[in-house]
Amino acid sequence: MGLTKTEIFSDRQNRLAQMMKALAHPARIAIIQQLVKSQACVCGDLVEELGLAQATISQHLKELKNVGLIKGTIEGTSVCYCIDGKVWNQYRSAFESFFVTYVNKDDCC
């Protein structure tokens, strides 16, 4: 137990859930917002901006990298992260498709 039963759900459902999960932490939201704001790519500045340990930030960055939302390129001794526009758009349309399915009728109960 304690293990999500992905087999019984559709690929779409699993993928959407995974997308949500990638953003289901305030630190990862904050990281994304920083990357959006500082049009140029930030790197370890994130550690100063957010108040978390370097190891923790690195861990969150890894998760965001794993789902493809961000990518990092090495620049000397530091790493420059930025948002992957393609994946961002995929997320955006996946979320929109999900939310558009429900049309507001009078609540039935």
Added chain:
Amino acid sequence: MGLTKTEIFSDRQNRLAQMMKALAHPARIAIIQQLVKSQACVCGDLVEELGLAQATISQHLKELKNVGLIKGTIEGTSVCYCIDGKVWNQYRSAFESFFVTYVNKDDCC
């Protein structure tokens, strides 16, 4: 440790993360989709539709209820669940606001 440091993030960030979390499981996605599809409210039919134990479904329903996305009304011995249109719209616009912040320029790295 192991406890999210909500204090260091803004209310907006925490709320958005919580919304994502509510939908960060395929079973909860599937439940919502069922409720959208069967315009009338479903109840324990969910247990048959998805392949999870009754206790598990009940637990997921509770989480969705906690964030306000769905509401349930007792009908005799069964419970009728449906989406709360107001909260749905709040979610929708919160997600849209988030995704609209990033405008696709050429990826910088």
Added chain:
DNA sequence: CTTATTCATCGTAATATTACAATAAACATT
């Protein structure tokens, strides 16, 4: 009143997540 039916809750096991100190790896600087 007794017996089903339906759903919520409790208890519990397995697994995942979050956070950080400590360390390693890679490059830059002296």
Added chain:
DNA sequence: AATGTTTATTGTAATATTACGATGAATAAG
């Protein structure tokens, strides 16, 4: 080469999540 800087990784503790059987509470049916 030796030292510093920056990031990733490893190990670990605390907490959260997921799933389900068992039980309880409420109403319906007999």
